[in-house]
Amino acid sequence: MNAAEILRGRRTCSTAVQKAAETKSAGPPSTNGKLMDECKKDGFIALGCLMLLLAFAGAALPLMPTTIFLILALWFFARSSPRLEAWLLGHPRFGPTLRAWREQGAVPFRAKMLACHGMCIGYTIFVVTLTPGVWLDMSVALFMIGSAIYVVTRPEPVQGAPSKESTKPSSHR
Template sequence: MPALAEPPTPDLLRRGRGSRVAWLILGLLLVGIGFVGIFLPLLPTTDFMLLALPCFARSSPRLEAWLLDHPRFGPAIRAWRRDRAVPRHAKVMAGLGMAVGYAIFWLHVRPNWLVSLGVAAFLLFWIIWIARRREPEAGQ
């Protein structure tokens, strides 16, 4: 389901040029960080693409459409936008990434038990939150 690049909306045209440029720069920065995340296993890629989407919606409908139509990130972004759904493989990878990140943190920092417990509780909260998100329906 390709997202068509629509002409700028009146709301977009009402925004000042400086505002649109600032949103565009922020969106490009977030896409850049997401791109780095492709190569760094503990840096989430899709999360930064999701954050870039509203920036592009406020600055460039063409880049918003590009992100929605991207063969790798588009389906997950559209599922999140439409249903707040997270694919099962993304849930598994998020959980594994947090577990590996915690293990690396624990082995290298050797925090006291209170800090260790606090970080573990924080990560556990987010793992449960992600696991409870809906999954996209097949074919969407």
Template sequence: MRIVFLCIGFLAVAAGLLGIVLPVLPTTPFLLLAAACFARSSPRFEAWLLNHPMFGPPVKKWRENGAIGSRAKTIAIIGIVSGFIIFVVTVSPSLLLGMVVFAVMAGAATFILSRPTA
């Protein structure tokens, strides 16, 4: 299982790196997954991630008290609202599909806003 967790950790880091440049792909959830996988497979890579100057602070804040930084919250909410507007304008979904997508995005936004602010 160590190898499986290690591979998932590296894939999650790669996805997190893609999330830096792709606006629809979140970075931090993938880094949290990577940290969890590295904790089960490689203390060395876990320490690298936690001590990384860019990636470490949000992971540490999450581990300490489930907190999300105010800047990250703002960017996430703007991204969710923008994504929904783009979806509605470009796809012209049926009312049912629009409501389902809205409910999922509203759920994500509610979760983000309910977390403590770091």
């Protein structure tokens, strides 16, 4: 089952659960395992779509991140829908950044700067509009600084560099 079938309302996890309940028998273990796998796959597709919606909202709103939601959407799609995963990796706007992250654990310089600027703007808006107490202000500042340090210390993508998968020792003999 793919995402298009789910969106059109064809056999989904809930209908599979309903059918299992109607039979009033647990069925053989292989059926139960398959049902659980199907429900897990449907759940991952739904979570991937939610992450994608949050990423698109983050692209429009200055206080919400975009990239982390795209990375999470990619993670969920990789475990549930190869078609949606391929679409996201091949996307003209988001694909190159996601491929760099997946293959090299790298973040482009421009993305680093945008992330840090976004955190500064978000923190400024937080402090000015909410006038938080000292402890909340310091906690948020430390979280933002830690996040910025993490983002800035990621390597930048290298063209033609081997991916993580190709540098791992092969388990095949």
